[in-house]
Amino acid sequence: MTEFRSIAAATGEPHGDAFAVNTPADVAVACAKAGAAFDTYRALDLETRAAFLERIADEIMALGEPLIEAYTTESGLPRGRAEGERGRTCGQLRMFADVVRKGQFLQLRIDPAMPDRAPLPRPDLRLRMIPVGPVAVFGASNFPLAFSTAGGDTASALAAGCPVVVKGHPAHPITGSLIAQAITKAVADAGLPEGVFQHLVGPSNELGGALVQDPNIMAVGFTGSRAGGLALTRLAQAREVPIPVYAEMSAINPVLVLPEAMKAKGAALGEAFVGSLCMGAGQFCTNPGLVLAIEGEGLDAFVAAASGGVSAAKPQTMLTKGIAAAYANGVAKLAANAGVEEIARGEPGSETTGGAVLFKTTAEKFLADKAMGEEVFGSSSVIVVCKDAGELKTLLEGIEGQLTATIHMEDADEAIAAAVLPTLERKVGRILVNGWPTGVEVCHAMVHGGPFPATTDARTTSVGSLAIDRYLRPVSYQNLSQSLLPPELRDAAFGDGAPRLIDGKLTTN
């Protein structure tokens, strides 16, 4: 195949002009350019790098209506979502510009020389974080802007000082190409080498494989399926020089409804749960695919309200026919599982849409069958009923790593909440109380990550300012002259804004 076309999500039909499929040879050229641009790009002063990120945001806004049209046609998601996600994407770039300017990510450390120390003098040692090198970014299907071409991984890698080569998601090539044009214009206007940002397109896995295996690439950011993330990780580990892969893969995001909360507002929670479940056709990494309840007052009302909501749900356009088919398949597997009871089903989906479905089972059955804990990407969820708080904790100890865990509780539930908290900390990246996991705030204290298989690397996040750390590594400088030291580690830099750990003491000026 040498060309491919964008598919409109709602119709499943091709639209727009054909795209030339990039080849492995194109990958090699792009990665060599990225490698060649690395030292130049990372040497930019922080203000220039920050302004470049803001320029990208400006160029994305300047794309105007054609971007919104491409987004809604390709994803089947509504205009409001498109505009919101564009705002989030640009806000993210501006947040990283701020992070770059503040310089905290450099983690500057200085241990001054102690020439008179006995038995041996201490040399002058200084440390900073440097970018790891060119980064390969794989866009996600479900956030054509915020987790794709100019999404969180691209923003954080560019902020860290890494050139980026994006493998554009084939489900939204027009959206991706418009964004790539915006970034490319920002690169050119800032007078940077074109290797700082490059965009490759094509529907095959071959392209992504070649990208991860290219020796210039030093890290990978990926959001997508478990199979895809694991395949890229295997390729990255088999390289002559293995590299880290940050793959955000799958999660079912347990929602715990504790007894007093269930008693006080079972019906209202059941209704609100369906709202979170069905938002965006359930196509969120943080979709609540698992509800954990304890037998008792209010549970019937919760189940009735949730069942009612799901039964009344209209099918929604899914991102691609492939995703709709995978969703239908996942639902069919759960429905055929003898240990699971189907308690509600909305109007059925089609080749391009998905309908909501709700299942119910017991903790005992859930723990005995791993298949019930597998992610079904879409608006399907399983309510698991536990006999008591002890069984709830046992169940939580048995689940896989997750992006989030949610606790619905009243003050009187605090003892149970406190008892499960240590388990939740070991299992998830974000714990939230009396909310729904589908909102992921872009801020400094966000963790969008979690233990395997939620991600391949629980030490990091793909959303929020902490994400810059994943593309950095420390370098120590011993006894370098002031002129050879990186500018931010020179004595003369002590007056500026970046915090420093001097002899173990944090100084912020």
Place this chain on the structure above:
Amino acid sequence: MTEFRSIAAATGEPHGDAFAVNTPADVAVACAKAGAAFDTYRALDLETRAAFLERIADEIMALGEPLIEAYTTESGLPRGRAEGERGRTCGQLRMFADVVRKGQFLQLRIDPAMPDRAPLPRPDLRLRMIPVGPVAVFGASNFPLAFSTAGGDTASALAAGCPVVVKGHPAHPITGSLIAQAITKAVADAGLPEGVFQHLVGPSNELGGALVQDPNIMAVGFTGSRAGGLALTRLAQAREVPIPVYAEMSAINPVLVLPEAMKAKGAALGEAFVGSLCMGAGQFCTNPGLVLAIEGEGLDAFVAAASGGVSAAKPQTMLTKGIAAAYANGVAKLAANAGVEEIARGEPGSETTGGAVLFKTTAEKFLADKAMGEEVFGSSSVIVVCKDAGELKTLLEGIEGQLTATIHMEDADEAIAAAVLPTLERKVGRILVNGWPTGVEVCHAMVHGGPFPATTDARTTSVGSLAIDRYLRPVSYQNLSQSLLPPELRDAAFGDGAPRLIDGKLTTN
């Protein structure tokens, strides 16, 4: 085999009592205990955790003379080194106690709620680092104290809040067991569960394999051979839940002698180089196995002085017969390499000792033959002569990842130094000027790490206070009540010493 005995390095003969070999069943029991102790240990307040680290240091000092005797007998290293390394080991524990008390490693972040924000309110989000879980530590042969049972990995993992299971190095089982007794006493005296620290011994690889594969183990710290590190990494990646392996493996630590330095002090540098090369029988990860020089004035004097020093060197006891044999084998391979010229050889080694050897080649030949760049663990080094600064940079671009790079220079060499610095930053963890790489200061700004194959993870260090980060992962808390929040994230904690990033602004109190 159910028992094994310690071998005296100098004689190659067994001494002391027999040790019972631990079995894979022992590994499972130990790891289950470590898993069970994790939530208790990590919940300790920072002061208690810090005091526990200091108590370990006190108990190690209280071991007194038997520890020094065991160390020198088992390693063949002299008493001064034993005492120095004991001081370093205890100093390291005390440094981490200080790091724990200061709380910076928690990376506290708070984004306060914005209930009135439009279009959506912002929830209250707070973030801290938590320990990853029980850590398996593999002690190194060449630092029976500082990189072994109570070495850097154990100290940083315990500081992070992780229980530790050590696979003691079979080359120093008496030393290791004494240290384990000291730590176990500190655990008991502090009233902690015994799962916080455990020590397993045995000469086989089976034990280590079982340890890395145990589902309770969440990270691995290793210092040793490339083959060993890669084998453990493969096991860790093949687990149902893959875990990070921090393996510090091999390096040849290039030493660049720039033209003006060579001219000004070629002979003195040649002599000093031999001192670094032969220290501790060359058994350092940071041993200078590669000298990079440019043709010109002073080079002959450097080569003559280095050759003279090596020729006069006496053989030294190596850590084990296996290491002595591997060293002899590595030297023989280099000597047989037609592209390499042997320019000096000290008095030959034996079954238990190694003699120094010095080789010479050209940059062109070195770049054409990867075998010349392989680590030979011991006092063997290769001088590579480059035609000019351009060839030096080309050579540096071609070398593998390293722990260190050293530049010997005068002020007039600054242009060349500045030209190669970006390359060195991409290749190594520590860059030093006008010193020798064999000294590794334990401080805040140290990086003892570097790109593959120096380590399996260049994002971290195994020496210095930054090492605590490798055993941490972030967790985000959304809308938790003050009483459910971890103490250090509560509003009431704002007055204490741990710095916080509040709405993106660093506050240190």
